[in-house]
Amino acid sequence: MVMTISPKRKLVNSLMLSLSAVCTVLVIGVLFFILGYLLYHGARSLNFQFFTSLPKPSGETGGGMANAIVGSFKVLLVATLIGVPLGFLAGVYLAEYSGKTFAFVLRYVIDLLNGVPSIVIGIVAYALVVRPMKHFSALAGGVALGIMMIPIAVRTTEEFLRAVPNALREGSLALGATKAKTIFSVVVPAAISGLISGLMLNLARVAGETAPLLFTALGNMFWSRGWTEPIATLPVMIYNYAIAPDEDLHQQAWAAGFVLLALVLAVNVTAKMIIMRGPAASRR
Amino acid sequence: MATSTIPARSPQFPLAGFARRIKAWDEMAYFVTLASAVSILTIVGLIVFELWISSQPTVKTFGWSFLTSSRWDPNSGKFGALPFIYGTCVTAFLALLIAVPFGVMASIFLAELAPPRLSNVLTFLIELLAAVPSVIYGLIGIFVLLPLIRSYLAPVLTGVFGFLPLFQGDFYGVSFLSAGLVLSIMVVPFIISVSREVLLAVPVDQREAALALGTTKWETTWQIVLPNAKVGIIGSIFLALARALGETMAVTMVIGNTPKISASLLAPGYSIAAVIANEFAEASGDLYVSSLIFLGLVLFGLTIVINALARILILTTTRRSA
Numbered sequence: 001m002v003m004t005i006s007p008k009r010k011l012v013n014s015l016m017l018s019l020s021a022v023c024t025v026l027v028i029g030v031l032f033f034i035l036g037y038l039l040y041h042g043a044r045s046l047n048f049q050f051f052t053s054l055p056k057p058s059g060e061t062g063g064g065m066a067n068a069i070v071g072s073f074k075v076l077l078v079a080t081l082i083g084v085p086l087g088f089l090a091g092v093y094l095a096e097y098s099g100k101t102f103a104f105v106l107r108y109v110i111d112l113l114n115g116v117p118s119i120v121i122g123i124v125a126y127a128l129v130v131r132p133m134k135h136f137s138a139l140a141g142g143v144a145l146g147i148m149m150i151p152i153a154v155r156t157t158e159e160f161l162r163a164v165p166n167a168l169r170e171g172s173l174a175l176g177a178t179k180a181k182t183i184f185s186v187v188v189p190a191a192i193s194g195l196i197s198g199l200m201l202n203l204a205r206v207a208g209e210t211a212p213l214l215f216t217a218l219g220n221m222f223w224s225r226g227w228t229e230p231i232a233t234l235p236v237m238i239y240n241y242a243i244a245p246d247e248d249l250h251q252q253a254w255a256a257g258f259v260l261l262a263l264v265l266a267v268n269v270t271a272k273m274i275i276m277r278g279p280a281a282s283r284r
Numbered sequence: 285m286a287t288s289t290i291p292a293r294s295p296q297f298p299l300a301g302f303a304r305r306i307k308a309w310d311e312m313a314y315f316v317t318l319a320s321a322v323s324i325l326t327i328v329g330l331i332v333f334e335l336w337i338s339s340q341p342t343v344k345t346f347g348w349s350f351l352t353s354s355r356w357d358p359n360s361g362k363f364g365a366l367p368f369i370y371g372t373c374v375t376a377f378l379a380l381l382i383a384v385p386f387g388v389m390a391s392i393f394l395a396e397l398a399p400p401r402l403s404n405v406l407t408f409l410i411e412l413l414a415a416v417p418s419v420i421y422g423l424i425g426i427f428v429l430l431p432l433i434r435s436y437l438a439p440v441l442t443g444v445f446g447f448l449p450l451f452q453g454d455f456y457g458v459s460f461l462s463a464g465l466v467l468s469i470m471v472v473p474f475i476i477s478v479s480r481e482v483l484l485a486v487p488v489d490q491r492e493a494a495l496a497l498g499t500t501k502w503e504t505t506w507q508i509v510l511p512n513a514k515v516g517i518i519g520s521i522f523l524a525l526a527r528a529l530g531e532t533m534a535v536t537m538v539i540g541n542t543p544k545i546s547a548s549l550l551a552p553g554y555s556i557a558a559v560i561a562n563e564f565a566e567a568s569g570d571l572y573v574s575s576l577i578f579l580g581l582v583l584f585g586l587t588i589v590i591n592a593l594a595r596i597l598i599l600t601t602t603r604r605s606a
Contacts, residue, residue, distance in 0.1 A: 117530025208417020
C-alpha cells in the first residue's frame with residue numbers, strides 16, 4: 001500500500017515553509033532598508049566640513065562635529081583602559097585557574113551585568129564619578145562605558161583561551177616554564193587574533209551607546225580640554241540633533257548616523273572575518 | 285647547556301633567589317587574575333548598593349505608594365512611577381507580540397530549511413542588525429517610521445479596529461504603537477539567533493524518525509522539533525523582553541514622553557528608561573534625583589529577574605541535548 005499525503009497537508013506544508021522564508025527575507029530587508037536609507041541620507045549630508053569644524057550656534061547653518069568625533073574616541077579610550085584589563089584578567093582566571101563552582105557564579109554574575117540596561121549603568125557612573133567630582137566629564141562617560149565593556153571582555157577572553165589546545169600548555173610546562181609564564185607567553189599569544197577581534201567587537205558595541213553618556217559625558221559645543229570637562233560624543237550629538245526642531249540639524253544627525261554606523265559595521269565585519277578565518281574556528 | 289642544568293638540581297643553586305622570585309611572580313599572576321575576577325563581583329555589588337542607597341530618600345518619603353501613584357509632577361514634588369512602569373510594559377509587550385512570530389518563523393527557516401551555507405550568511409546579516417546602535421534605530425524611527433505609521437498604518441488601524449479602545453483617539457505619530465514597532469525591530473535579531481541555536485541543538489534522529497513515519501517537513505518541525513526546543517525558545521523570548529524593557533534611546537525618541545496612562549496604543553506615553561534619559565541631567569533637588577534613581581532600581585530589578593530566568597531556560601535546553 002502506498003501512503004499518500006492529503007492535498008491539505010501538502011498545502012499547509014508548503015504554505016508554512018514559504019511563510020518562514022518570507023519572515024526571514026522581511027527581517028533582512030529591514031537591515032538593508034536601514035543601511036540604504038542611512039547611506040542615501042547620510043552621504044548626501046556628509047561633507048568635509050563635518051570632520052573638521054565645530055558645531056555652529058543654533059540658527060546658523062553648516063558646521064561639523066569634529067569635537068564629537070574626537071570626544072567619542074577619548075571616552076572610548078578611558079573605557080578601554082578601565083574595562084579591558086579587568087575583563088581580560090578575569091577571563092584568564094576563568095579559563096586557566098578557577099574551580100567549577102566559583103567559575104559558575106562568576107559567569108552567571110557577568111551574564112547578568114551584560115543584561116543590565118545601559119541607562120542604569122549611566123546612573124551608577126553618575127553616582128560614583130559625577131557626584132563626587134561635582135561636574136560632568138569625559139572620565140565619567142569612560143567609567144560608564146568601561147563597566148559595560150567588562151562582560152564581553154571576560155567572555156571573549158575565556159572563550160578564546162579555552163580554544164587553545166592543551167598540548168601547548170603541556171609542552172610549555174614540560175620545558176620548565178611556570179604556570180604564569182605558560183599563560184602569558186604561550187597561551188595568550190596563541191589566542192591573540194581572537195582576543196583582538198573580541199576587543200574590536202566590544203568597542204563597536206559601546207561606541208554606539210548613548211544612554212549612559214547623557215548624564216555622565218553630557219555634551220559640549222566646543223573642544224573639551226583634558227578629561228574632566230563635559231565632552232561631546234557622536235551618539236549623543238545624533239540624539240540631540242535628531243530631536244531638535246531644525247531641518248539643518250537633522251541633516252547633520254543623518255551625516256553623524258552614517259559615520260557612526262559605517263564605523264560600527266566595518267569593525268563588526270572585520271572582527272567576525274578574523275574570527276571565522278582564525279585558527280580557533282577551524283578546530284571547532 | 286650542561287652548566288646550567290647540573291647546578292639546578294643542587295640545593296645550593298646560586299640562582300635560588302631568582303627561582304624564588306619566579307615562583308613569587310607565578311603566585312602574583314594568580315592573585316592578580318583572581319583579584320580582577322573578585323573586583324568584577326564587587327562592581328556588580330556596588331551597582332546594587334549605589335542604586336539602593338541613592339533611592340532611599342524616595343523610599344522613605346513615598347514608600348510603596350511611589351510604585352502605585354500615577355502623578356508625576358516634579359514642580360510640586362509629587363512623584364509616582366505608574367505611568368512609566370505602564371509604558372515600559374506596554375511597549376515591551378507590543379514589541380514581543382510583533383517580534384516573536386517573525387523571529388520564530390525566521391529561525392525555523394534558518395535552522396530547518398535553508399542550506400547551512402545560506403543559513404550562516406543570513407545569520408551573519410541578522411546579527412549585524414543587532415550591532416546597529418539604538419540611537420540609529422531612533423533616528424530611523426523618527427524620520428522614517430513615524431511618517432509611515434501616520435500616513436498608512438494608523439488610518440487602517442483606526443478604520444478597521446476603531447471600535448476597540450486600543451485604537452481610539454487622535455494620533456500624532458509619537459505613541460506606544462511607534463515605540464513598540466521600533467522595539468520589535470530591535471529585539472528580533474536576539475530571538476532569531478538564540479532560537480536558531482536551540483533548534484539546531486535538537487538531535488537529527490528526531491527529525492528523521494518523524495519524516496520516516498510519513499509526516500511532512502512542516503509537521504515534523506511543528507510537532508516534533510519545536511516542542512523539543514520550546515524551553516530554549518521561551519528563553520530567547522525572555523532575553524528579548526529584558527532587552528526591550530531596558531532599551532532607552534529609540535524609545536525616548538518615538539514614545540512622546542508624556543507621563544500619562546492611556547488605554548489607546550495611539551496615545552503618547554513614557555517609559556522608565558526614557559524618563560531617566562530625559563530628566564536626569566536637569567533634575568534638581570534630592571527627591572527628584574532619588575525618584576529617578578529609584579526608577580532605575582525598578583528597571584534593574586525587572587531586567588535582572590528576567591535575564592536570570594532566560595539564562596536558566598537556555599542553559600537547560602542546550603545542555604540537555606548537547
